[in-house]
Amino acid sequence: MTAEEQLPTDTAGPAGRADLDWLLANVHQAIDELDFYNDEFKAFEKQRVSANFVRALFDYDPHHLLVLRKNGERAGFMISGPDNGVVFLYWSYILPRFRNSKLAIVGNNFFKQYFDNGNWHKLSTFTRSDNRTALIILKRFGWTEVARLEKHIFGEDYMIFEIATEKTIPGYKPFIVQGRFGRLKQNLKRIFSKK
Incomplete structure (x- = not known):
């Protein structure tokens, strides 16, 4: 076997750190192009998933920003975040030219294996109730549908999916998105800790 085959x-x-700008640009592009979401949701979501939010997730644990590669x-990404003992998968997306690959399987398996580490009660995500592709993919990859939320976000229906994990490590590490002053303080700490 050659090294390439292995x-x-x-x-x-x-x-x-070099992936953060790419992630932000691509999640915003994905939000814009997906026709399942209304304009209010798209504007809100692009504001919420800001550069500051992405940096905070990276500082918390870079595994909340998975990069899928071909x-x-x-070639794609999965963005999740901690939520009181639950890992919430916000976005999972594969760039169109890479969709004929095993990236969805690889990404989902990596995500499940990494976060089933004793720190979390469950993995959770939701999708629009009329997003048939997402509904099929989630069920196929082991997510269990647990609830239908009517008129949940901007009056639209969503489905909640979960994967059970076992929390064995006590305590919860809070997730905080810093404001400008907090980011300045954090950057100064980072600069001075390198010396």
Whole structure:
């Protein structure tokens, strides 16, 4: 076997600092292009998933920003966040030209294996009730439908899906998105800790 044959072509792993701008640009592009969401939701979601939010997730745990790669090239992402002992998967997206790959399987498996680490009660996500593709994919990858939420976000119906995990490690690490002053303080700490 050659070295090329031994390397997996579809991979998933935590973002590096150099991936953050790419992630932000691509999640905003995904929000804009998905026709399941109304304009109010798109505007709100792009404001919520800001550069500050992405940096806060990276600082909390880069595994909340998974980068999916095809032959080393960034091809998709999964963005999640901690929520009181639950990992909530906000966005999962594969760039159109990479959709004929195993990236969805690889990403989902990596996500489930990494976060089933004793720190979380469950993994959770939701999708619009009329997003048939997402509903099929979630069920196929082991997510269980647990509830239908009528008129949940901007008056639209959503379905909640979960994967049970077992929390064995006591305590909860809070997730805080810093304001400007907090980010300045954090950057100064980072600068001075390098010396």
